[in-house]
Amino acid sequence: MTKWILATLFLAGCLGGQSAEAKRESKLANVAQNGPLPVTHAERDWKKAATGHGAVGNIPAETLTDMEQKSAPGASVKTEP
Amino acid sequence: MNERAHILLAVGLIAGMSACLAGNAVAPGTSTRNGSTTSEFIARPWSGGSNEGPLGFTAPVSQSHLYQELADQGIHPETMGPLNEIKDPKTLLTVMQTFSQALGVRCSWCHETSDWAAPTPRKAVAAFMWDSFVAQMQLVDGSPVYCDSCHHQSTVFLHRNPSERISLLGYMKDEYVDHLRRRDGKQHGCGTCHGNPANLRFLPRMGSPEGYHAPAANPGPQP
Numbered sequence: 001m002t003k004w005i006l007a008t009l010f011l012a013g014c015l016g017g018q019s020a021e022a023k024r025e026s027k028l029a030n031v032a033q034n035g036p037l038p039v040t041h042a043e044r045d046w047k048k049a050a051t052g053h054g055a056v057g058n059i060p061a062e063t064l065t066d067m068e069q070k071s072a073p074g075a076s077v078k079t080e081p
Numbered sequence: 082m083n084e085r086a087h088i089l090l091a092v093g094l095i096a097g098m099s100a101c102l103a104g105n106a107v108a109p110g111t112s113t114r115n116g117s118t119t120s121e122f123i124a125r126p127w128s129g130g131s132n133e134g135p136l137g138f139t140a141p142v143s144q145s146h147l148y149q150e151l152a153d154q155g156i157h158p159e160t161m162g163p164l165n166e167i168k169d170p171k172t173l174l175t176v177m178q179t180f181s182q183a184l185g186v187r188c189s190w191c192h193e194t195s196d197w198a199a200p201t202p203r204k205a206v207a208a209f210m211w212d213s214f215v216a217q218m219q220l221v222d223g224s225p226v227y228c229d230s231c232h233h234q235s236t237v238f239l240h241r242n243p244s245e246r247i248s249l250l251g252y253m254k255d256e257y258v259d260h261l262r263r264r265d266g267k268q269h270g271c272g273t274c275h276g277n278p279a280n281l282r283f284l285p286r287m288g289s290p291e292g293y294h295a296p297a298a299n300p301g302p303q304p
Contacts, residue, residue, distance in 0.1 A: 002087075034272070035267075035272070036274065037263065037273055039209070039217065040276060044212075046285035047200050047205060049164070049165050049205060049208040050200040053197075053198055054166060054167060055165065055166050055168045056169070056170045059170055059174070063174070064188065065194070067178070068189055068194060071181040071186070071188050
């Protein structure tokens with residue numbers, strides 16, 4: 001009985017899944033063909049991207065302070081339409 | 082003992098060991114250690130690290146309620162280009178409000194209240210996520226991905242501590258590989274975000290800003 005269980009497990013192990021080599025080749029082909037998202041490896045200056053208010057220019061500090069108050073837990077962050 | 086007893090004993094041992102490895106459930110919003118031992122030394126406290134807020138849930142990626150709210154106002158985030166190129170102040174503020182709602186935090190989670198325009202590590206991460214995930218990814222059915230698709234009012238929700246690494250791999254494979262697609266139509270996999278060789282910490286890093294002290298999260302209701 002035990003022999004049969006071991007033999008079945010061994011056979012399943014042999015048949016199950018791809019070989020490590022096949023997996024590696026598949027992964028390399030996938031990455032070579034498609035690659036990461038453009039932005040993921042983009043040489044972008046993220047500090048610059050995080051500085052200022054972008055193309056908007058200036059936003060009054062009072063407006064932002066008001067938003068900060070409304071963004072407190074339990075308050076509504078939504079501004080009036 | 083006969084063979085049947087051996088099998089029963091083996092099943093009992095496996096069940097007992099599984100119970101030991103199963104871990105403990107935590108209450109919603111509980112702060113837990115969320116990283117490896119190495120991360121204790123190399124995590125960036127000003128960009129998350131030990132100050133990243135209560136750990137959320139690894140909920141399934143979902144249709145975005147906030148995207149629909151923006152679309153109702155004529156705002157389509159995936160078509161707008163980088164965050165810092167939005168020209169209309171009302172549009173920018175409306176988008177910012179959705180960040181606060183999606184993560185369950187106040188504006189000061191990312192911004193310095195003494196200088197709203199100052200660069201912070203969390204602003205850099207938000208700009209990166211906008212450019213990469215919102216603009217370049219979609220759900221498998223073609224519907225848009227937005228912040229609340231994954232965050233569900235948590236700042237951090239990937240359970241990275243060693244005992245949960247295997248289930249985290251399964252979660253990321255199910256939700257981020259099987260349920261997401263690239264907008265450019267190219268084949269999607271782990272390398273879409275992590276690259277090759279895999280970079281586990283691919284979010285942008287900024288040097289620790291002078292005098293910057295990242296605030297703790299003020300989470301809203303957890304899912």
